[in-house]
Amino acid sequence: MSSAARKRLVTALLLAPAAVWLFLFLVLPFAAIVVFSLGERAPAGGYAPALTLAQYANLPARATAFWNTLVLAPAGALACLLIAYPVAYYLALKVLPQRRLLLVALIVIPFWTSLLIRTYAWMYILGARGIPAFLELVGLPEMRFINTPGAVLLGIVYGYLPLMILPIYISLERLDRRLLEASADLGATPFSTFFSVTLRLSLPGMMTGFSLVLILLLGEYLIPTLLGGGKVFFIGNALVDLFLQSRNWPFGSAIAVALVAITVVLLLAANRLTARLSGARQVDLL
């Protein structure tokens, strides 16, 4: 065997396990839900073969879930962005280097710890025996926090803030400090340096953070379930209901395909926008 052929064989063998995995558990399952979404619901639940767009035509039946998701997810991502930017700015440009490592690690840790437990913590705090009981104790009128859109929004910001801070921090940290000095030397006020240099150059990081958080939020299930208490429904809730409770698999598949389509469109739009705004290529996700 020639050495080039051997090299090709080794490369193929190295890639084979991942390729099998990607095919069996990504490509094939996705093909399956596309096929299912064109089918009909069997009388006993599950799937009956057919070739119809009826499931897609039925999507408005779950309009509330789409509406809630498409309003609260961008709102949550925007709230994350507004809170994250000053934090990332502070970490990248204001903190002494020897303290920076620890402070950044303190941002990374919550992101990798159980979202379920972190969301549950807010259930505990916002629940009847948490803040409302405390307010009553100090003589304030009774208020309800849990199971409101506000509680879901709070949970979203809490859950996804670290994921927004990190990419913005990275883009600000990589920023060439000499540009800031040059801007000041040329007579720009700190204010205009911020808007015409710092903010502009951190746009790719902001876009990465925003699109990442938005995409993850589109498929969110735990936060609306635990903090929205069945009153604030997301697409994820509709999918759990259709697959595990009412067993309408074809309709659920159509919603899942729609969700992926929305995700892809948003991702492409975000990449386009980033490229336009910064004139540069998209930065890495992690």
Place this chain on the structure above:
Amino acid sequence: MMRAFVTAVYGFLYLPIALVVLFSFNAGRHASEFTGFSFQWYGRALSNTFLMEALTNSLIVATTSAGLASLCGTAAAIGLGRAGPRTRAVFDALFGAAIVVPGVVIGIATLVALVQLFGIVNPALAALWPGDTPPRLALGYGSIIAAHGLFSTALVTMIVRARLGALGRDMVEASSDLYAGPFTTFRCIVLPQILPAILAGFLLAFTFSFDDFIVAFFVAGSQTTLPIYVFASIRRGVTPEINAIGALVLAASIVLVIAAQLLLRRRTPASS
């Protein structure tokens, strides 16, 4: 002013976690009153057999899926470094999809595909099996490991590739100039340098699998993982026992993430 804001954000991130830990030691039942210090909820949690079974399942699933993902991901990262641009583009797109497709969709799609597959394979097995009790494929450990392994393989590949990209070519060239075969070069030069990245990938994959609720929720069949158990108990009503479990899970995740971060930070002299 900015400092105060940043301090407030750190407080916002850590206070709820701190409260869960604090109230896991509460002698009383409710969040509104701390009635004394006690380990009773830890004792109850640790003697709960359902909970311990769920914990064992989670550990098995997380170890296996992270282990397999580390092997496949590392192999893929090395393979992609040698592959042509077209192969690389296909893998990039698929790994990207494995990361950005929402977990809820991955869970559903895997469920649908596996149920269909089992519907074909099980009757065939029953017909062909020589004995009386043919094996039946069903959802369980295997399906959770497979579905978690998908995201984890993409994650490990990404981390190891970043590390390989930062690797100096000079030592590899020096090694082959000194007549080391490609395998020896890999074992003595490349592997020691990418090992921290592989371990970090393993730990992050483990953490992902250990914490994942939504994917497992769809494909677990009759198995229960720790997050599924915790979710079910939360729906039954908030009890301090969950605080104790939560505190333990948080502690475990924090240790793993710190270990992964330290591994990723450590630089070998050759690559820095």
